[in-house]
Amino acid sequence: MESDGYTTAEQTSLDATPSNSLPGSDYLTNLPTELFSTICELVRKSTEGPYLGLVSQRFLPFARRRAFSAVRIRSVQRLHRLHSAVVCCPELAGVVLAVEISGYGHGGFEAGIELFRHLLAALVNLRQLQICYMAKSLWPVVLEGGEAGGLPALERIILHDCLSGAQMARLPETIHQLRHYPQLRFLRLQVIDLYWQRPDFTMVKPLQTQPLRMDRIAYLDIDSPEPYQPMYLRLLQACTSLAELSLHVHRYGGSVAAAIQALPNQLALQHLTLHSTQSARPTLPADHQLHNLFTLTLGDRLPLKSILPNLSSLRRLERLVCRTETVATDDFLMLLADYTMRPPGLEEIVCDFSLRSDSSPPPGINF
Numbered sequence: 001m002e003s004d005g006y007t008t009a010e011q012t013s014l015d016a017t018p019s020n021s022l023p024g025s026d027y028l029t030n031l032p033t034e035l036f037s038t039i040c041e042l043v044r045k046s047t048e049g050p051y052l053g054l055v056s057q058r059f060l061p062f063a064r065r066r067a068f069s070a071v072r073i074r075s076v077q078r079l080h081r082l083h084s085a086v087v088c089c090p091e092l093a094g095v096v097l098a099v100e101i102s103g104y105g106h107g108g109f110e111a112g113i114e115l116f117r118h119l120l121a122a123l124v125n126l127r128q129l130q131i132c133y134m135a136k137s138l139w140p141v142v143l144e145g146g147e148a149g150g151l152p153a154l155e156r157i158i159l160h161d162c163l164s165g166a167q168m169a170r171l172p173e174t175i176h177q178l179r180h181y182p183q184l185r186f187l188r189l190q191v192i193d194l195y196w197q198r199p200d201f202t203m204v205k206p207l208q209t210q211p212l213r214m215d216r217i218a219y220l221d222i223d224s225p226e227p228y229q230p231m232y233l234r235l236l237q238a239c240t241s242l243a244e245l246s247l248h249v250h251r252y253g254g255s256v257a258a259a260i261q262a263l264p265n266q267l268a269l270q271h272l273t274l275h276s277t278q279s280a281r282p283t284l285p286a287d288h289q290l291h292n293l294f295t296l297t298l299g300d301r302l303p304l305k306s307i308l309p310n311l312s313s314l315r316r317l318e319r320l321v322c323r324t325e326t327v328a329t330d331d332f333l334m335l336l337a338d339y340t341m342r343p344p345g346l347e348e349i350v351c352d353f354s355l356r357s358d359s360s361p362p363p364g365i366n367f
Contacts, residue, residue, distance in 0.1 A: 064091065070098040073135075076112040083119045093122040102160075103134035110137045117141050120150050127183075130158040139163070146180030156186035163191070171231035172238050176212050188221035188246075212238040223248035223275075228255035233262040240264050244271040249282050249302070256282035260289050268292035276302035284310040297321040304331045308341055317343040321350040 073079050079101070086093045103109060109116070116138045120126070129151070131139055139162040145151055157178065167174040168191070178184055217239050222232060227247055236242075236259055247259055256274060263269060272293055274282055284290065284307055293314050298304060302324050308331065311317070332351070335341055 061091070064089075065095045068092055068095050071096055071100070073099065073101045074103055076103075076109050076115075079109065079112045079115055079119070083115050086119065086122050090122075094125050096123050096126055098128040098130075099123070099126060100130040100132075101135040101138060102130075102132035108137055109135045113137060113141060117145075120145050121148075123151065125153050126151055127153055128156040128158070129154060131160070131162050133161040136162040136164075143174070143177045146178060146184075149180075151181060153183055154181045155183050156188075157184065158188040158190075160190045161192055163189075168231060172212050172214075172234045175235060176214060176238070179214060179216065182216075184216055186219045186221075187217050188223070190223040192223075192225070213240050214238045215241045217242060219244045219246075221246040221273075222259070225250045226255070228258040232259065236262040237264060240267065242267055242269060244273070245269055246273040247275070248300075249274060249276040257285045261285050263289045265289075271295045271297070273297040273299060274302055274307075275299040282306055284313075290314055291316065293317055295319040295321065297323065299323045304335075308335065311335070312341050312343055314343045316345050318345050319348045319350070320346060321352075323352045 071082060073082060086096075101109070120141065129142065131142070139159070142157070146154075163171070163174065175187065178187070218241055220236070220239055220242055222245075224232065226232075227249070236245075242263065245260075245263075247256055249256055260269075260272075267289065268291070269289060270292060272290070272295070274297070276282055276299075282302065290313075293316060296307075296314065296317055296319070298307070298321070300323075304322060304324070311320075332349075335349075
């Protein structure tokens, strides 16, 4: 299944020995991160001696792969810095795999729109793009970029409160513009803003068009106070190849059933993840949309008790994962003792009550 972060395995795969280098010359990439970073800094500062020059020449390609595979941009000035680095060293553009643009506390990115457009045109191997609220002015560039042939390797898009009210009112049509990215499979939408109270949302009506088809999106993650709103349901109806769905339920537990029932009839969803506050009581529909479900994951404060009555209807469920602090021991004993509650194909139950987040810094470099 997918995860939010960019995986270490994917980053490490780029550290393979280049075809024009000697066997074993990539040993530096296997050093501990702290030692590797120290060597990078020493080599960068070294300006004397032919030996250090040779080390530098051999070492910098590996340093680029290690340091620039994931990049975080916090301001327009830092966006300009990355663009300048790519211009000065074109080889750098090929090793950037993931870009996160947030800018919290640094102001907007309106002055960097053209710069961002040029940067995306250069990042031919970029696989993941994450844009947060303060950088939402850059989002239209992404919508246009696919049609122009940009970002041919893009697989994942993560958006945090980037869409305007008008784009939310026509959410399926907005997301449909991403169809020009041939490798795009993963889409995460986090919408916290009260968009339904904004004039640009209420004044725009959904288009009366033929149902859209988005057959490339395999993983969809919706985090919104009201995931049962019509525009979300229309988006779910358009995702005809969805294999994994993640829903964040804040208040209304029935939104889970409404969202799942909106999925195309022919869809065979394989993995479902539910995140919830303790006050929400999500219910699962006992119908065809979940007949092929293999994995069910419960997260945050979602109580297991709320879905126990529907669990046995998931005939092909093989794996139940609980990453929540609200699962009572009695609920598990009931599930284990009463075979009528268990899905007939259930093979594995994974329990993680810690809810401890990983405090280690993400890999990559800050700009």
